[in-house]
Amino acid sequence: MTGRTHDLAAFSAIAYVVATGPLLHMSLATGLVAFTANLIGGLTPDIDQPTAALWHKLPGGTLYSRVVTPFLGGHRFISHSLIGIGLFGLIAHFILQLMSHSLLTNMDIVWWSFMIGYVSHLIMDTFTREGVPWLFPIPWKIGIPPLAFLRIQTGGFFEQFVIFPGLIVLTGYIIYTHYTQVLLFIHSFRH
Numbered sequence: 001m002t003g004r005t006h007d008l009a010a011f012s013a014i015a016y017v018v019a020t021g022p023l024l025h026m027s028l029a030t031g032l033v034a035f036t037a038n039l040i041g042g043l044t045p046d047i048d049q050p051t052a053a054l055w056h057k058l059p060g061g062t063l064y065s066r067v068v069t070p071f072l073g074g075h076r077f078i079s080h081s082l083i084g085i086g087l088f089g090l091i092a093h094f095i096l097q098l099m100s101h102s103l104l105t106n107m108d109i110v111w112w113s114f115m116i117g118y119v120s121h122l123i124m125d126t127f128t129r130e131g132v133p134w135l136f137p138i139p140w141k142i143g144i145p146p147l148a149f150l151r152i153q154t155g156g157f158f159e160q161f162v163i164f165p166g167l168i169v170l171t172g173y174i175i176y177t178h179y180t181q182v183l184l185f186i187h188s189f190r191h
């Protein structure tokens, strides 16, 4: 999947949680940081490839990518697995803990947003040809549907013209059907 599909899927996932979960109260600052963390989470699993969207967004990112990517074992490896979810969850927790001294935001909410973005990435990749090694180090690449040729090709026609617009419609539908809750959420921002 391309970076923009992952960003959108991460947003759809968080919209679903906000719309259907218990009403959350947070400051506007927390909301904005959480929104950013969600998008970053949606792109993070692909830092195992030097061309990943996230690297281009970081200053000097291409340089870091040469150092970090070999450790992650190549594309769709440890960062695309259950162990990877745990590992990156810990790293994110650690980084947010450090940042909490300078940022007055609710880091629990920010962490959950990051993780929702992260997991949405792996779910989306499960529908692509390459599949996802969910059970790493067991090398099975798991995909839905099980027959690889029926799955989506990254950046292909189906992703661009069916999945991407489909996600927009789905997100719109989620917000529309939970409109009151979404409005309450927006109005609940404390300043």
Ligand SMILES: [Zn+2]
Pocket: 001, 045, 046, 080, 121, 125
């Ligand atoms: Zn990926």
